[in-house]
Amino acid sequence: MGDVEMNCTDALKLIDLAVDGEATKEQRNVLAFHLNGCPSCRKAMTVTEAISRETGNLEEPSPPENLLEHVMARVESGNYDKSPLSKTAIPQITWKIAAAIPFVAAAVLILGNLNGSTQSPVIASSKTVKTESYNEDIYTPAPVVAYSRPSSVTTF
Template sequence: MNCTNAFKIISLVIDGEASEYQKRLLDFHLLGCSSCRKAMSMCRDISEIAGKLPAPVPPEDLESNIREMLKTKADISHQEHRFRSAFLAFPAVAALLIFALAVLPLSTEQEFITETQGIAMSVHESKSADIHLSQKSAIRTAPLSDYSRQASLISF
C-alpha cells in the first residue's frame, strides 16, 4: 500500500466507515511509515476538536429566504418555458401546414366520395383476395392481417 491509499483509509477509519480488512491494511502500513502515523494522529486531533465545536445556528429568516428564492426561480423558469414553448410551436405549426398543403391531396368532398367508391369497387372486382388495387393509383396494399400478428387479431 502506498501513502496516498493509506491517507484515504485514514479518513475512513476516523469516520468509522472502514472495513476490518482496510483497518488491517492501514495498521500494517502505519508500522513502517512515520509520516502516515503523524497524519493519522493529526486527523484524530482535528476530528476531536471539530466534534467539540457547537453546531452552527442558522439565521431565523433562512427558511423564508430560501422559499422566496425558490418561488422567484420557479416564476422565471415558468415564464421561460412558456416563451420557449411558443417559440418552438410556431415552426412546428408552420411545418405541419406546409406538409398538409404540399403532400396531402387537396380534394373536394365529392372527389373524396368518388375516390372511395372507386376503391371499394376495385376491392370487390379483384380476383385475388390477398392483393387490392386502387383504380386511381397503382398502389398495391396487403390485407390488414399481413401487418399484424394473429394473436392481436384474435384479442379484438
C-alpha cells in the first residue's frame, strides 16, 4: 500500500479493517483520501460503522442451562448422527406419487383439448384479450447517453 492510488475493492477491504480498529495509520490515511472522492465508498463506510455499532449493542446470547446435559445424553445414546426431527415432521413424497405427476398432467392436457380445438388453450385464450394500440406520444425512452456512466479515476 505504498502508492496513493486505490480502487473501491481495496477501499472496501480497508473499511472493514478501519472500523474494527485494525488498520494502520497509512491505511487510514489512504482510505480517507479515497473516501473524500468516492461517495459510494463513503456510504459503505457509514453503513459498516452503523452495523458495527449496532452489533456492539447486542447482548451476548446465553445457551440453555441444560444444553450440556442434552448433548452428553445424545452422545451417550449413540443417536448423534440421526436427525432429532421425527419422520412425520417433514412429509416426504414417495416415488409412487412422483411417478403419477406426469400422468396427471397428461390427463389434464387431454381433457382440456376434448372441446375439439386443435389449438393450445393458452393461445386460444390469448386471442380473446383486447389490446389497445401503442401510443408513442405517452412514452419516449431516454437517449443511450442517459444509460452510460462517465468514466472516472476509480474503477468498480
